Amino acid sequence: MKTLLNITNLSSDDLLSILNYAQELNSKFDSCLHGKNIGLIFEKNSTRTRLSFKVGINQLDGKYIDIRLEELNLQRIESYEDTFEIMSCYLDCLIFRTTDHSRLELASKYFKKPIINALSDLSHPCQAISDIYTLNEHFGSLNGINIVWMGDINNVLVSLIETSILIGNINIDIFTDVNIYNKLKNTLPLSSSINFHFEVDNTILKSSHCIMTDVFNSMNDLDDKEQILNKFQVNKEIMSMTNSETIFMHCLPAKIGSEVTQDVIKGNKSIVIKQAKNRMVAQRGILKWLDI
Numbered sequence: 001m002k003t004l005l006n007i008t009n010l011s012s013d014d015l016l017s018i019l020n021y022a023q024e025l026n027s028k029f030d031s032c033l034h035g036k037n038i039g040l041i042f043e044k045n046s047t048r049t050r051l052s053f054k055v056g057i058n059q060l061d062g063k064y065i066d067i068r069l070e071e072l073n074l075q076r077i078e079s080y081e082d083t084f085e086i087m088s089c090y091l092d093c094l095i096f097r098t099t100d101h102s103r104l105e106l107a108s109k110y111f112k113k114p115i116i117n118a119l120s121d122l123s124h125p126c127q128a129i130s131d132i133y134t135l136n137e138h139f140g141s142l143n144g145i146n147i148v149w150m151g152d153i154n155n156v157l158v159s160l161i162e163t164s165i166l167i168g169n170i171n172i173d174i175f176t177d178v179n180i181y182n183k184l185k186n187t188l189p190l191s192s193s194i195n196f197h198f199e200v201d202n203t204i205l206k207s208s209h210c211i212m213t214d215v216f217n218s219m220n221d222l223d224d225k226e227q228i229l230n231k232f233q234v235n236k237e238i239m240s241m242t243n244s245e246t247i248f249m250h251c252l253p254a255k256i257g258s259e260v261t262q263d264v265i266k267g268n269k270s271i272v273i274k275q276a277k278n279r280m281v282a283q284r285g286i287l288k289w290l291d292i
Contacts, residue, residue: 002290005104005117007125007162014289015129015166022133022285025060032288033062036092041067042118043098044219048252049118049126052280053095060287065091081110088112092292099219114290121155121219127251128159130282132167134275135210138247142167148208149174150232151259152225153184154218156251165191173197173204177228200231205241212249213259226258235261239269247271 003009010018038057042050057064067087069075074083080103087094088111097118098104108115117125136142147164149157153176164170171193178198185196197204205211216229234248248260248270256262265272 001112001114003108003114003116004125004286004290005101005108005115006123007128007159007166009125010166012166012168015163018129018282018285018289019133019136020285021288022282025284025288026281029059029061029284030288031061033057033060033292036062036292037065037090038062038093038095038287038292039065039067039087039091040095040118041069041097043069043103044119046097046118048276048279049097053118053283056280056284056287060284062287080106084110085112093287093290114292116286116290119155119219123159123162124156124251125159125163126279126283126286127156128163129286130279131160131212131249131251131275132163132170133282133285134249134271134278137278138271138274139209143169145170145210146204146208147172148205148211149176150211150213150234150238151176151229152214152216152218153180153188154214156214158188160212161189161191161194164193165189169193171195173201173208175200175232177225177232179228180225200238200241202241205238205246206243208242208246210247210249211239211242214251215253215255216259229259233259233261234264236263239264239267242269249275252276 054064084107093114094111095116095118096104098120101120101122104117104120135145149172164172174196181196211234213234216225248264250260250272254260254265
């Protein structure tokens with residue numbers, strides 16, 4: 001059974017299949033979800049992920065069902081295990097956003113059908129796949145793409161690193177605080193194409209194809225990181241160090257004035273709206289790949 005809790009669930013061939021399906025379905029929809037019922041559980045607020053999945057499911061002739069955990073007997077006497085085992089009797093797939101990745105893992109143990117991680121504290125595979133799709137669409141190839149990430153080491157970045165390693169020939173230079181790196185370095189995927197830096201380097205910026213960032217304070221953060229990450233804000237000065245072909249991407253929502261300035265996110269190098277639209281494109285590819 002196929003599932004997508006993390007990018008590490010995928011092989012290189014799986015990832016390429018998803019990207020190919022996404023491209024095919026962007027030209028013409030099919031009815032691969034006809035007669036299928038897909039449950040959505042969102043423990044956290046969501047705009048892009050929720051809407052893009054719902055519309056994508058509709059476009060592929062499936063049906064989505066919103067599930068609120070607080071409305072189930074889970075809140076009264078029924079166990080988590082029984083709740084998800086029963087769900088698998090009714091649903092063909094589950095899309096689950098949670099603040100605690102261990103809940104996803106527990107759900108996947110008892111839900112006997114495919115589960116898609118719609119974001120957890122550890123990873124965001126749907127975002128990473130969509131971002132890789134967007135880069136390929138924009139540049140026409142992923143070969144030799146240089147990504148610069150500015151700011152926190154978070155769930156989006158971890159999935160992006162894992163995706164780039166599967167694709168190969170993608171370089172990521174990560175500019176972050178040394179203390180954040182030291183806390184997390186033993187948990188991060190390793191590759192010679194992934195490099196960490198603790199000061200801005202204009203030579204690396206100049207050779208970049210894409211500057212990426214995300215909010216400085218991530219899910220479940222107890223400490224405010226804005227002050228220590230301030231020097232990695234993507235602003236006019238940072239973008240002036242890039243080349244004429246460099247683009248800017250942000251998974252959104254953005255905290256304007258923190259990790260990015262208004263003139264950058266609304267500037268002529270920003271493709272954040274195309275990036276957001278491609279969430280739906282990539283997720284249609286994921287849904288078809290699951291072969292529900």
